Amino acid sequence: MAFRAESPEPPPALGKGSTSSVLILGTGSHPTLPPRAPAGKASWDRWKTAWQRLCIAQLQKLFSENSKHKDIQTGEADVILECLGFKWELHQPQFFQSETLTKLYLAALARDTVSPLKELEKLLRAQSPGKTKERDPVKKIIISLKINDPQVTKFAFATALKSLYLSEADIHADNVLGVLASAHILQFNSLFQRCVAVMMNGLSPSTIKKFYLAGCKYKEEQLTTACENWLAMNLVPLVGTQIHLRKIPQDLLYKVLKSPRLFTFSEFHLLKTVLLWVFLQLNNKVQTIPIYETVLAFFTSFSKNCCFLDQDVGQRLMPLFLCLHLHGITRGKDLEQLRHMNFFPESWLIRVAANHYHALENGGDMVHLKDLNTHAVRFGLLFTQEHTTHSETIAIYGFFFEIKGIKHDSTSYSFYMQRMRHTDLELPDVGCENSPVSLLAERLVRYEIRAQTLVDGKWQEFRTNEIRQKFGFTKSSCKSHILKIQTVGIPIYASFAFIFPVS
Numbered sequence: 001m002a003f004r005a006e007s008p009e010p011p012p013a014l015g016k017g018s019t020s021s022v023l024i025l026g027t028g029s030h031p032t033l034p035p036r037a038p039a040g041k042a043s044w045d046r047w048k049t050a051w052q053r054l055c056i057a058q059l060q061k062l063f064s065e066n067s068k069h070k071d072i073q074t075g076e077a078d079v080i081l082e083c084l085g086f087k088w089e090l091h092q093p094q095f096f097q098s099e100t101l102t103k104l105y106l107a108a109l110a111r112d113t114v115s116p117l118k119e120l121e122k123l124l125r126a127q128s129p130g131k132t133k134e135r136d137p138v139k140k141i142i143i144s145l146k147i148n149d150p151q152v153t154k155f156a157f158a159t160a161l162k163s164l165y166l167s168e169a170d171i172h173a174d175n176v177l178g179v180l181a182s183a184h185i186l187q188f189n190s191l192f193q194r195c196v197a198v199m200m201n202g203l204s205p206s207t208i209k210k211f212y213l214a215g216c217k218y219k220e221e222q223l224t225t226a227c228e229n230w231l232a233m234n235l236v237p238l239v240g241t242q243i244h245l246r247k248i249p250q251d252l253l254y255k256v257l258k259s260p261r262l263f264t265f266s267e268f269h270l271l272k273t274v275l276l277w278v279f280l281q282l283n284n285k286v287q288t289i290p291i292y293e294t295v296l297a298f299f300t301s302f303s304k305n306c307c308f309l310d311q312d313v314g315q316r317l318m319p320l321f322l323c324l325h326l327h328g329i330t331r332g333k334d335l336e337q338l339r340h341m342n343f344f345p346e347s348w349l350i351r352v353a354a355n356h357y358h359a360l361e362n363g364g365d366m367v368h369l370k371d372l373n374t375h376a377v378r379f380g381l382l383f384t385q386e387h388t389t390h391s392e393t394i395a396i397y398g399f400f401f402e403i404k405g406i407k408h409d410s411t412s413y414s415f416y417m418q419r420m421r422h423t424d425l426e427l428p429d430v431g432c433e434n435s436p437v438s439l440l441a442e443r444l445v446r447y448e449i450r451a452q453t454l455v456d457g458k459w460q461e462f463r464t465n466e467i468r469q470k471f472g473f474t475k476s477s478c479k480s481h482i483l484k485i486q487t488v489g490i491p492i493y494a495s496f497a498f499i500f501p502v503s
Contacts, residue, residue: 078095078141156178200223212252296337331395446466450462450463453492
């Protein structure tokens with residue numbers, strides 16, 4: 001008669017009616033007995049759990065080491081696993097890689113055999129080094145596992161069981177969540193980590209949400225961190241251009257907006273991306289990315305008596321917009337849009353305008369900005385395979401700078417910024433036709449240049465230290481420190497963060 005264990009919890013002991021019959025493997029891989037159990041139920045439970053964990057760990061160690069030197073079993077099964085409406089035939093030592101299956105097996109062995117110790121001794125003898133004769137027959141055990149996780153499909157579970165036999169069994173991005181859930185239920189750690197690696201290498205606009213939520217569910221910090229790092233680079237240039245932006249969880253978006261690694265072309269680009277995310281949350285029927293004018297019209301349509309963020313629907317979104325560096329938006333046209341859309345509290349807009357006026361009246365000094373990570377004006381270049389050189393011109397408080405990247409060979413790049421004379425610029429072409437012009441010969445700048453790229457699933461980061469430098473117009477003073485990097489990664493996300501401190 002075969003006993004079907006309905007739960008992965010092991011029985012009180014491997015033997016029946018004896019506290020000394022819990023089997024433990026000694027250093028020589030022979031069964032040894034634990035010391036006498038302590039008195040009292042609580043003490044007994046702790047003692048029992050500790051010895052069972054030790055027993056399972058040593059069994060897994062023994063069988064996993066021996067499985068490396070044995071051919072895959074194809075003969076008669078040692079265990080029949082009933083799960084998901086199927087009967088799965090499994091062999092020793094493969095199923096001992098799963099802690100859950102090991103517990104089920106030991107529980108069934110104790111309950112379904114007269115002498116469980118003898119049955120386990122047969123297993124150990126069969127695994128002893130130097131054995132060439134056929135192993136003694138071991139009683140076939142039937143175990144049962146109930147799974148209620150909808151992520152675990154029959155195909156995903158079959159892939160997980162296949163991985164007990166083939167360590168490199170294929171895992172594809174379209175079913176990795178099911179295999180991950182199966183590995184978690186089976187307590188099959190090596191497979192679980194393989195799934196995590198597949199997910200970290202398979203991040204995209206369509207997978208970022210479900211992979212991030214899986215990392216949160218299983219408390220897999222390296223996976224959630226990988227999702228945060230990937231989105232910090234791709235929120236504005238990639239995800240922000242696709243309808244998948246709607247799926248980004250608010251807590252993940254908040255973490256990314258707080259990150260000093262966040263890449264954006266400019267602060268206004270970042271603002272438009274976050275506004276679009278809000279628009280998509282409130283307009284579920286929209287299935288394509290709208291033009292920016294549509295987003296503006298939507299927020300402008302709200303009551304003029306109260307800005308959007310002060311309304312009930314906007315209150316919960318306030319933390320997202322507190323992360324933005326609105327003072328980094330300096331173009332008059334962009335500031336006019338902020339005022340007319342009735343999105344931000346009036347006090348916010350007054351503070352931004354007051355800071356701009358103060359800076360213009362004081363040669364660009366940003367007296368209210370102190371920390372580069374939390375206050376800097378931010379700009380960025382996305383250096384792709386097609387670029388040999390790539391640059392943008394920026395204007396702020398009458399000063400003009402070119403941010404530039406150069407490709408020297410297949411793996412060598414440099415990034416820097418340099419001050420430009422307004423007479424050297426085609427102002428309409430760079431969007432600075434209405435910008436003021438500073439006549440100051442020098443401008444003190446605190447800045448940092450950072451470049452990041454993904455290589456073999458890991459982010460490479462290159463950065464200057466925080467630098468204080470006076471930028472003039474002479475050849476020796478107009479150019480910043482040059483960030484030189486060597487990498488095979490592409491694209492490269494180059495970020496320029498700076499503040500004009502009090503001169």
